[in-house]
Structures are given as structure tokens and as C-alpha cells.
Amino acid sequence: MQQVRKLTNHRICDFHYCLREPMRLCRLAGLFPVDGLTNSSVFSLRFSLKFPYILFHAASVIGITITTGFSVIWFFLSPFSLNTLSIALFYVTGLLSTVLLIHLAMNWSKLIRRVLEIEVNLVEIRRAKTAFWKYNTITYMIMFLALLEHAMSIISKITSVMSDLNESRVTYNVLDKYFLSWAPFIFDVTSYSLWKSILFKIANTQATFAWNITDVMTMCVSIYLTSYFQDLNEIINNQYKSMSWEKLRILYSQLVALVKEIDSRFCYLILLSFFTNLFFICLQLFNTLNSIHSTVYLLYYLYSFVFLITRATVTCLLAANVNKAAQEPMFVVGYVPASDYTLEVQRFNRQIRYTTTALSGVYFYVTRSTLLYVVGTIITYELVLLQFNLETADDADLNNNGTLYKYMKMTV
Template sequence: METVTNKRLHIFLRHPLQLCRRAGFFPVEGFDKETITYLRFNMRSGYAVYHVTTLVSQIILACLSIYYFFQNDLSLDNLKNLLFYITGLISALLLSKLAKGWPRLMRRASRIEQLVAEVPHKSSKNWKQDKIVYVVMLFALLEHILSITFQMKVVMHCHHDFTIDLNLIKSYFLRTTPVVFGITSYTEWKAVLYEIANLQATFLWNITDAITMCTSLYLASYFKDLNKLIRRHEKQNAVNWKEIRVFYSYLVELVNAIDENMCYLILMSFFTNLFFICIQLYYLTRVFESWEHTLYYAFSFIFLFTRASVTSLLAANINTLAQQPLIVLQNVAPSEYTIDVQRFIRQIRYTTTALSGLFFYITREMIITVTHS
């Protein structure tokens, strides 16, 4: 029978991945169960039709944005639409790839969790991992609503018509959706399908950060528990450094296993956040056309910057916590300075334990470098 100790990753990531599944991007069954036994990648069910339809809609949006971009003059709006839909498609494909290997990753993580089960920890059921994904998505929905409201106000002012009717809605889509209605004729059913696909693309943009946050909280919780164990044994003058080093090695293996599966998704998340933060900052610094303009771009920039910052800091905290045993190791008494202590010091100093974006490790030093550059 599975216990809490060998399903912590499942607990931490159930909620964001359940949302991914409901949005059509994660064909894995079993998230409604509290154990990992029922997790399986299944493309032979009714859900597979929904998943494939979702991917096709993102492919169509990406292709239309590419076509529109090369058929029109280069502009910031065209570049923004191009990157938004292309990165959305790439994120969707990466989530599908992650889904395919998810049951295997859960089994590997469960095995490692069993190996470090002797490290005491508090219950994984707490507010952070259960609610953080819903907080992120709630603010994302609010940002999307403000965007629609702002664009609708612009259309109203342009047409001097403040009555919401089908003509106004048509004008709204013609203005805000050139990648679709600048290429094809406008019809209501196309507008409805586009809005659904656009909401899914917006969902992708936000859920990748939520997944990274929950994963970071999960990994950080283990290093926090290990550091508490070291401090407790240090006070009792009974630190078994060989055992601690073995536990630490298992945690490094766990970080690497998760990073192997998620590094591409993290890279896409960081690139998308950086680009759109710069875009929204540019629009925010332009001459304010109305209070709706100010409200939308200010909220959008603050939300994006906060979300990206929290994601980065939570991920960087893994590396920070993984370095903390060095503080105790550097003050070990000469009589206790064994070969295991030496090996542990070298392991921490010469091994970067952190999540990565494929080409970079997420550490506080990296965040400071990016901030200052």
C-alpha cells in the first residue's frame, strides 16, 4: 500500500496537471486518485479526441500567425502575435511529451521518496501547493478579462457606438484578431472557435509557471527537511555524515530526474515571460490613451513581472537550500572530519543542484545576472 511518503510529487502536482487535462493538454489518467497506481498515458480513449483537437487548434493558430506575419509589414503587434501562438504551440507539444513520460517519472520519484523516507517531514497537504495554481489562474483570467474590456472600449470609441451588439463584436474581432480575420472572412462560428483556442493558448502561458512553482515547492521541501535533520543532529552532536550524504545524493538524483523531463518547458516559460514583460512595459510607457489603457497595461505588467519573479525565486530556492549543508560542514570539528565529510563538501561545491532551462541553471546568481544585464 502506498503511503504519503512515496507520493509527495503526485500530491504537489495533481492540481496543475488536472487543470492541464481539463484544458485538453495532458492525456494522463488517474489524477482524481490520491495514489500513483492509476496514472497512465492513454491515447485510446474519448479524451484523446479532445486532446488532438486542442493540439490541431494550436497548430492552426500558429500557422495563421506565421502566414500573416510574412504577408504584412513588420510591426510589434505582429511579432507579439507570432511569438504568442508559436510559443503556445511549442508549450502544448512539450506538455504532451511530458505527459507521455509522466507515469514513468512518478514511479522513479516514488522509488527515491521511499529511499529518503527516514528524513522526517511535515504533511504535504498545505495551502501552498494546493492553492497556488488556482491563484495564478485566477489572476490570469482577470488579466484576460481586462484585455477584452480595454480592446472593446477602443472599438467603441473608434465607432462612436457604445451599444454592445453583434456589429460591435464583429468589429472587436476584426481589430484584435488579424491573424485569423485578416486572412479569412468573419463569421460567428469562427469567432467562437478562435476565442476558445485563444483561451487555451493563454492558459498554456500561465500553467507552465504554475507547474514550475509547484515543482520547486516540492523539491525545496525535501532539502528543508534534510537541513532541519542536520541541525537537529548537530545540536545532539550525533550527525551521521555518511547517512546524510546518501540522503543528499538521492535528492540530487530526484532533482535531475525531474529536470530531465521539465527543462524544455522551463526554458519556454522563461523565454515567454521575458519577452512579454518587455512588451507590456513598452506599451505601459507609451502615452496613456485612457484610464482603461493605464489600468490594463499596469495590471498586466505587474502580474507578469510578479508571476515570473515568484517562479524564478521559488526555483532558485532549490539551489540555495541544497547549498546550506556547507555551513555546518565547514564548522565540523577536526575529530569528526572524516572521508564522508570531505566527499560531501566536494559534492556540494562541484555539483550544481538546481532546476534548469536546458542552457542555464536557475540560481540566485543567475537571477541577479539577468536583472543587472
């Protein structure tokens, strides 16, 4: 144990570097109060509410909470429709993401140090230097595409308002009309003012950020865990005769412990990510099938829809790769010659076969079959939404205001 502690003082934690950039972005967004994210040493990480960051963090949490409160109040005061439901769900999930990120921040240093202890025990199976640039590339690429989508939604809506008002440039009148059409859930409840609009717009951007960064974290964690299983699988496939089956089983058990440790902190974020993506994919498809496309929103709609589908699919596939990589040793163990099939091989085989090693969303494991289940769920609920639209007159505004009217009220 003492030797492990000495090693952890000098070794770089792969997991820390894996999620360092996403967590730094969370901190810049006012949602992750942890110091030491820029340092290479994990022992400088600590949950901190120091001045002046505490002011920014508190303002962010309060802003998202108030905005969510307005959306929920508006939902209960207005006639039920997909419009009011989708807006309320968007902000409620944004608030839940914020709360989960704060809870993760409070336990971040403990998680990183525990993961580092496990990584030290897995040093001998690491075959290549970790390519940290992969995590950074995924992080900034996804967040840039999300920022582009957000900017396109704003531009398309302002352009529509300018066309309605016959304005050739952005004026205060255009901005007022834009904010009023963007946030009826706020200004139906409280009086309008420009400063309120700007503050609520910031909260909206932070909620959008929380949605996207959750997928980014899931992607990075999935790649990190899969890489460790791939290294162990390479040893099992090519060099298992040079290492005892008992040692291989112990190393595999360490990887299982690593997955469970990380999953215990991320499972609720994964659940929220899958639920949010599923709901808004259904909503986008519903708008596609049930609306007349407006030229003003067409470019934004196509980009937004493709981005949402692609991001959700990649997130699911990468997360499912953890389970796939964890199951691969079973094919080698199953073909061990009878003369070499010892008690340790039998234990290893049973452990792989009867232990589900995968990231989870609390109530489900993320596997390849999960993606098929999600596709089936989308089709099912799409039929439900279409039936709901036929029977509910309250959804008439969906067709009257353009393809993306309801969705843009949330994201713009």
C-alpha cells in the same frame, strides 16, 4: 528492492499531490491526456487517448496549431514590426508549450513512479506532513488572477469598440468589429465569419492558459524540492551527531537524484517560461516608455503589468530557492571539528561544493544570480527596442492605437 516496492504500494507520493491540481487543469484544458489524476494511487496514472477525450484533445492541438500557422504566415507577409513579431511569438510559444505538455503526459506515470521510489528512500528525513494546500492555493490563485487579466483585456477592448461605434450595448456589429481588430493575423489571410472567430478565440485562451500554467508548475515543483532540502538541512544543523556523515551524504545524493530526475522532464518548460516572460516584460516596458497611455486601457495595463512582473519574479525566486537550500549544508560541513573531519565529511563537502544542484532551463541553472542576470537582460533589450523604434517607421502604429494595442491583440 522488494521492500521498496512494497512501501511504494502503500505510500502517498508527495510529488503526485504537488502537481495533481495543475495537471488536472491541463487535462480540463485539453492539453494533458492522462487518466488517474484524481486518484491517490500513482499506479492508476496512465497516458490515455480514450474516446471522447481524444476528440477534445485533438481539437485543442489542431486549433492551436492552425492559429499559430496563421500568425507565422501573417508575420512573413507583413512588414516587420514588433506587432507582428509579438503575435507570432505568443502563439509559437503556446504551441511549443502544448507539445511539451503532451510529451510530459506520455512520460508522466514513469516520472511519478520513479519519484516515489526516491521518496521512499527519504522517508526518515521528512519532518512534517506535507501541506498540500499550499500547492492548491498557488495553483488556483495564479490561474484566477490570469483569468481575471484575460477577462479584463476582453472587456476593455469591447468597451473601446463600443465607444468607437457609439453603441450602448454589445451587438453583433460590436462583436464583429472586436474580432476583426483582435485577430488581423487571421482575417487578413482568410475570410471573416463569427464561428471562425469563436474557434480561434478558444485557441487563444488555451495558448494563454499554457503560458500561465507553466509558471504554476515551476512554482509547485520548486516548493516541493526545497521542502525536502529544508528537512535534511534541519537534521544536519541539529542532529548530525546522531546520524553518520556517510548516511547524510547518501540522503543528500538521493535528493540530488530527485532534482535531476524532475529537472530532466521540466527543463524545456522552464526554458520556455523564462523566455516568454522575459520577452513580454520587455514589450510591456517598451510600451510604457514609448506610448501615450489611453484611459480605456489604463486599468487593464496596470493590472497586467504588475501581474506579469510579480508572477515572473516569484517563479524565478522559488526556483532559485532549490539551489540555495541545496548549498546550505556546506556551511555546517565547513565547520566540522578537525577531530571529526573524516573521509566521508570530505566527500560530502566536495559533493556539495562541486555539484550544481538546481532546476535548469536546459542552458542555464536557476539561481539567485539568474534573477540579476534577467534584470540586466531586460535593461539591455529595452535599450535595443527603443533604438529599434527610432530607426523603424513600421512601429508608428504602436503610438496610434493606444498603450496595449499590440499586446491585447495577442491576449484578447
